[in-house]
Amino acid sequence: MVNVIMFSKTSDILKLTGLPDRNALWDAGFNLDDWDAGFCSDQKLHLVKTYEEDGEEYTEFCWIDDADWLGQQMENYCVGYHYCEVNGKHYYTVHHS
Secondary structure, eight states: OOOEEEEOSHHHHHHHHOOOSHHHHHHHTOOOTTEEEEEEESSOOEEEEEEEETTEEEEEEEEOGGGHHHHHHHHHSTTEEEEEEETTEEEEEEEOO
């Protein structure tokens, strides 16, 4: 089971991260352009696999089993999502354009 904390306002993200302001969120890796909602988790919900085929290197992105449905929904939502990690917590924001 994966536990997540949902958020929908910048003030929510500030409370969760303990960062002082929007500039600090940007500096930490958040993308605050055109986001609608997001969530925080204690664990990373995706894996990035790199492999080589015919001399070319490829990167494959996979959701962990417990987060597959949620990840697919984010991927299918307009332009998708953004991920960053702050202070050991994992943040995903869903973006509309």
